[in-house]
Amino acid sequence: MVGFPLLLVPLAVYNIIAFLMPGVSFTDPLIRLTLLSGEQWQITLSDMLLAAAVLLLLLEVIKGARPGAKYLTDHLLSLIVFGAAAAEFVLWPKFGNSTYGLLTLLALVDFISGIALRTRRRAVVAPATPSASRPQPEAPQPAPAEASAPRSEPAPVAAPAPAAPPPAAPVPPATSVAESVLLDQSAPKPTVASPDLQPGGHPPSDAPQR
Numbered sequence: 001m002v003g004f005p006l007l008l009v010p011l012a013v014y015n016i017i018a019f020l021m022p023g024v025s026f027t028d029p030l031i032r033l034t035l036l037s038g039e040q041w042q043i044t045l046s047d048m049l050l051a052a053a054v055l056l057l058l059l060e061v062i063k064g065a066r067p068g069a070k071y072l073t074d075h076l077l078s079l080i081v082f083g084a085a086a087a088e089f090v091l092w093p094k095f096g097n098s099t100y101g102l103l104t105l106l107a108l109v110d111f112i113s114g115i116a117l118r119t120r121r122r123a124v125v126a127p128a129t130p131s132a133s134r135p136q137p138e139a140p141q142p143a144p145a146e147a148s149a150p151r152s153e154p155a156p157v158a159a160p161a162p163a164a165p166p167p168a169a170p171v172p173p174a175t176s177v178a179e180s181v182l183l184d185q186s187a188p189k190p191t192v193a194s195p196d197l198q199p200g201g202h203p204p205s206d207a208p209q210r
Contacts, residue, residue, distance in 0.1 A: 003063060003071075003074045003077075004077075005060075005074070005077045005078050005081050005110070006056040006057075006059055006060050007053060007056055007057060007060065007078070007081055007103075007106060007107045007110050008081050009052070009056060010049045010050075010052050010053040010056065010103055011081065011084075011085055011103055011107065013049060014049060014095075014099070014100060014103065015088075017045070018094045018095065019094075024045070025045070026044060026045045026046040026049075026097070026099055027044055027045075027046065028044060028045070029042035029043060029044055030043055030044060030045055030048070031043040046097075046098075046099035049099065049103065050099065050102055050103070053102075053103055053106045054106065057106050057109060057110055060078075060110050060113070060114070061110075061113050061117075064113060064114045064117040064118070065117055074114065075111065075114050075115060075118070078107070078110050078111040078114055079111050081107050081110075081111075082104065082107040082108050082110070082111050085100070085103060085104040085107050086104050086107075086108075088100070089101055089104045
C-alpha cells in the first residue's frame, strides 16, 4: 500500500492560512507560557507548524526504517511534495519567509532520508541472499550402533557335560533262572553209539575174546 507523505499536512495548513485567511499572522503569539525561571515563552503559529513538521518527519523516518515499508512510489510522492514547496517558496511572495523555508527544508530531508534508508536495506539484504541459497553441508552421518558400541568380551564357552553311562542290562529274576536250570536237567541227552559195539549191545565177532 502506498504511504501518505506526512510532511504534506503542515504545508497544506500553511497554504490554507495563506490563501483563505490572509489576515492571520504567523508571527503573532498565540500562547504564552510562564517558565520556572519567570520568563514568558510566546508560542506563535509558525512555531506550532514547525514543531508539528519535525514530529511528522520523525514518524516518516521510523516508517522508512522498517523492511519493505516504503516503495518507489512513496519516494516519488516525497519528491513531488518537496518540489511544490520549493516552487512556492521561490515564486510566491506570501511564502518567502523563514517559516515556509524551514518547512521546505524538512520536506527535502524526508525525501533524502527515504532514499538513504532504501539503499541501506538493499546493501544489507544483498549479501544475505547468496548465503541463504547456498546448500548447507550435510551433517556427518552417525556411526552404526554396532561400531560405536564398545566390543564386549566373548562369553566363556561352558565345558560339555560328561556323557551319562549306558543303562545296565536288566537282571533276570531268580524264578526264570531256576526254571531254565530245571529244563536243562530234564531234557534227554543224546547217546553216542560206540564203534566197538554192534547193534543189540554185543561186541563184534572179530574182537578178541577175554
